[in-house]
Amino acid sequence: MSFINxxxxxxxxxxxxxxxxLCGKTTNLQYIYNKTRPEAKGKMISLATETERTLFFDFLPxxxxxxxxxxTRFHLYTVPGQVFYDASRKLILKGVDGVCFVADxxxxxxxxxxxxxxxxxxxxxxxxxxxxxxxxxxxxxxRDLPNAMSIEELSAALNPTRVPEFEAIAPNGQGVxxxxxxxxxxxxxxxxxxx
Amino acid sequence: MNPLNPQLVMYExxxxxxxxxxxxxxxxxxxxxxxxxxxxxxxxxAAGDSAALDTTSLSSLVAGNVAATGGIxxxxxxxxxxxxxHEGKGMSxxxxxxxxxxxxxxxxxxxxTQGLVRLRVKKAQDELVPIFEALAKKVPTQSAPxxxxxxxxxxxxxxx
Numbered sequence: 001m002s003f004i005n006x007x008x009x010x011x012x013x014x015x016x017x018x019x020x021x022l023c024g025k026t027t028n029l030q031y032i033y034n035k036t037r038p039e040a041k042g043k044m045i046s047l048a049t050e051t052e053r054t055l056f057f058d059f060l061p062x063x064x065x066x067x068x069x070x071x072t073r074f075h076l077y078t079v080p081g082q083v084f085y086d087a088s089r090k091l092i093l094k095g096v097d098g099v100c101f102v103a104d105x106x107x108x109x110x111x112x113x114x115x116x117x118x119x120x121x122x123x124x125x126x127x128x129x130x131x132x133x134x135x136x137x138x139x140x141x142x143r144d145l146p147n148a149m150s151i152e153e154l155s156a157a158l159n160p161t162r163v164p165e166f167e168a169i170a171p172n173g174q175g176v177x178x179x180x181x182x183x184x185x186x187x188x189x190x191x192x193x194x195x
Numbered sequence: 196m197n198p199l200n201p202q203l204v205m206y207e208x209x210x211x212x213x214x215x216x217x218x219x220x221x222x223x224x225x226x227x228x229x230x231x232x233x234x235x236x237x238x239x240x241a242a243g244d245s246a247a248l249d250t251t252s253l254s255s256l257v258a259g260n261v262a263a264t265g266g267i268x269x270x271x272x273x274x275x276x277x278x279x280x281h282e283g284k285g286m287s288x289x290x291x292x293x294x295x296x297x298x299x300x301x302x303x304x305x306x307x308t309q310g311l312v313r314l315r316v317k318k319a320q321d322e323l324v325p326i327f328e329a330l331a332k333k334v335p336t337q338s339a340p341x342x343x344x345x346x347x348x349x350x351x352x353x354x355x
Contacts, residue, residue, distance in 0.1 A: 001202040007210035095235030
């Protein structure tokens with residue numbers, strides 16, 4: 001959960017990018033990192049294997065400015081997407097304030113998307129969260145690939161609750177900040193409600 | 196509010212008490228740096244030589260490390276490993292849990308010993324636990340800063 005510090009007038013929130021292996025979670029963070037002004041970002045940390053697959057998590061701290069005199073910070077995390085890293089995924093979800101599910105639009109990854117989304121729901125439940133009550137956005141990534149499924153099909157399968165959804169091509173940034181902004185807004189709106 | 200993972204709120208009064216304990220631990224243990232980190236990876240307090248450190252990255256990695264160790268403990272049916280120690284050539288790091296929510300990190304060099312660090316950490320833990328317990332139960336006395344924010348305030352954050 002978010003950490004509110006009245007003493008240093010700071011608020012810190014944790015956002016997690018979730019999704020199947022190779023869907024582009026790390027690419028989302030890399031794009032955000034590359035396009036954010038230096039004073040607004042910290043170091044990006046990637047705990048990855050030698051072949052650049054996420055092993056534990058990627059971490060990117062962003063400082064967005066002030067709201068009502070409180071410095072607003074977002075800590076962005078990705079989980080390892082590969083199925084067998086489930087124990088690590090559970091750990092990353094601890095204390096989450098908002099989730100972005102990054103779906104791989106390619107038809108060959110349809111089952112992987114479904115499985116990962118189901119896994120997200122179960123892992124959240126284990127931590128005492130309900131995905132339907134959390135700030136949550138959906139991103140359909142890899143829209144430029146020839147075997148990408150239609151948005152209607154993806155939306156029907158992956159987004160039955162109609163949370164905000166975005167089309168993305170993460171390497172060139174399309175949809176990346178729109179997704180982040182939508183999630184951050186939901187998290188802040190939730191703070192307004194909850195406190 | 197999630198009962199398994201309640202929101203951490205820090206107030207001026209408790210921050211001062213915690214800071215004082217961290218400063219004292221820094222002196223008594225002759226360590227380089229003391230960090231108090233929330234298990235979710237947020238820095239709560241720092242004492243000593245922290246200006247040259249990337250405390251944000253450190254906090255996130257320490258929390259990840261402690262979370263992974265906690266995961267190992269669960270698999271071994273151990274409640275929790277309450278402390279861990281990494282020894283380097285120049286610098287060493289001692290991490291221990293304060294209650295169930297906070298990680299106390301001591302960075303130290305040849306200027307002190309692991310034995311002294313552990314001894315002083317124990318004392319600081321005993322002082323810190325009741326403060327964080329009281330903090331968790333504290334009912335907010337100040338009006339929440341976010342109750343009054345508008346959509347415009349939120350939009351303004353992204354206008355650059």
